[in-house]
Amino acid sequence: MRFAAGSLPGVPRRRDVLPVRRPLRRLTQLTMLFATADERSGAPIACTTSRTAAGATMPTAIADSDVLLVVDVQNDFCPGGKLAVPHGDEVVAPINRLAGRFRHVVLTQDWHPPGHRSFASSHPGKRPFETVAVDYGQQILWPDHCVQGTTGAEFHEGLQVPNAELVLRKGFRPTIDSYSALYENDRETPTGLAGYLRERGLRRIFIAGLAFDFCVRYSAEDAHREGLDVVVIDDACRSIDVDGSMAATRQVLATLGIRCISRAAVA
Ligand code: VGL
Ligand code: ZN
Secondary structure (H helix, E strand, O other): OOOOOOOOOOOOOOOOOOOOOOOOOOOEEEEEEEOOOOOOOOOOEEEEEEEOOOOOEOOEOOOOOEEEEEEOOEHHHOOOOOOOOOOHHHHHHHHHHHHOOOOOEEEEEEOEOOOOOOEHHHOOOOOOOOEEEEOOEEEEOEOOOOEOOOHHHOEOOOOOOOOOOEEEEEOOOOOOOOOOOOEOOOOOOEOOHHHHHHHHOOOEEEEEEEOHHHHHHHHHHHHHHOOOEEEEEEEEEEOOOOOOHHHHHHHHHHHHOOEEEOHHHEO
């Protein structure tokens, strides 16, 4: 099965997404082709970046009102883990370096109770990566992963982000999955992060981590919907790539005008 952009299983399509007015930039916005962050596919990621009239890529300077969101850099998403993302551990060192340059950093942690509804093992006769219909749409069934209190749910031991201000746990409600750091998969139940960012005056969010095509993607979409300026640092992400999910993610991000930039372009 292939999933159209905006209609991945586990997340219903929103009908109330309003276009957010982006500030007019003096730079020309061009859609560029970048090397993919996922070495399995070899396909390029279509990204939007900022270029000067002369054609030089403008680095994006980190400001005090920016936050780096580090998504789910946990053992179970790394090689050897229960839901290993290919090359997932390769994001650790780049994220450590990036995080030290941000004034504000938030970490997310996928944090499921045993027997979570998103686990294939909770659905007799179902196997991981099959889908089931749930209240909020189609849900991909995953191998048991990131179970609360287990080693698999811990951050990768190499992750060194001492300046992180908040660790946000998500996916702890037994019957609903939560890919996004802002809303659970019904796209209505808030995690509280949008309010936190708003109250703290953090208006631009850079996103890195695992997995590009699930938790990074939905965090980026929801942050954009909240009116935040969103930047995905694509070479500090890796993808699961289930049934075209990585291509669908590229398409959605490009359609929404969410910038994907490389680490090198973060000044
Ligand atoms: C994730 C699938 C299930 C992710 C979490 O972090 O992208 N994917 N739970
Ligand atoms: Zn999960």
